[in-house]
Amino acid sequence: MPLPPDHPDRPKFVSRAAKVPLKAIVNLGACTGCEVCIQVCPIPGCIDKFGEDPSNFGVFVNYDVCIGCRLCAKDCPWDTIRMVPTPSVAGHQTSLDSQPNHEHAVFQRPELVPEEIRTFVEKLPFTDPTAAPLFNKQNPQVPNLMGPK
Ligand code: SF4
Ligand code: SF4
Numbered sequence: 737m738p739l740p741p742d743h744p745d746r747p748k749f750v751s752r753a754a755k756v757p758l759k760a761i762v763n764l765g766a767c768t769g770c771e772v773c774i775q776v777c778p779i780p781g782c783i784d785k786f787g788e789d790p791s792n793f794g795v796f797v798n799y800d801v802c803i804g805c806r807l808c809a810k811d812c813p814w815d816t817i818r819m820v821p822t823p824s825v826a827g828h829q830t831s832l833d834s835q836p837n838h839e840h841a842v843f844q845r846p847e848l849v850p851e852e853i854r855t856f857v858e859k860l861p862f863t864d865p866t867a868a869p870l871f872n873k874q875n876p877q878v879p880n881l882m883g884p885k
Contacts, residue, residue, distance in 0.1 A: 746801070749779055749803065750801060753799070756802070756822060758820065759820060760809055760818070761817065761819075761825065761834050762794065762797060762816060762831045763816050764793075769794050772811055773811065774795065776807045777807060782802050783795050783798075784796060794840075799830060800829070820834075832853045
């Protein structure tokens with residue numbers, strides 16, 4: 737979970753995270769849930785798992801406190817994390833919002849993923865023929881998920 741609002745270090749991390757040029761995005765489809773990234777991330781509460789569910793649903797990054805240090809991307813044993821320009825995830829609260837689709841099993845678990853995130857992609861007006869190209873332009877991190885670092 738994100739740092740609690742009353743955590744004494746939270747204002748410091750949020751202030752720093754608001755100015756960084758890069759954010760980390762996890763490719764949920766390839767994440768094994770090994771938690772190496774959680775161990776190396778210097779910001780408490782930045783990378784989190786989906787509760788204590790015994791199923792492996794991977795991890796996600798909280799963008800309000802991610803300082804873009806790249807340690808997680810560097811150390812992920814499964815090469816599952818990419819650093820993307822902060823503007824490309826503008827308006828996204830977590831790396832869940834930034835998934836290229838919501839086919840991952842976790843999106844079928846309303847108790848784990850809030851409604852506003854589960855419906856993030858579906859809410860986009862893809863019936864408008866101009867919407868999909870615009871979405872892709874605003875989310876250049878999507879092809880990066882499978883591309884080279
Ligand atoms: S280190 Fe990589 S594979 Fe392991 S939990 Fe983090 S993102 Fe997933
Ligand atoms: S880039 Fe740094 S601060 Fe952001 S999730 Fe990765 S290890 Fe944590």
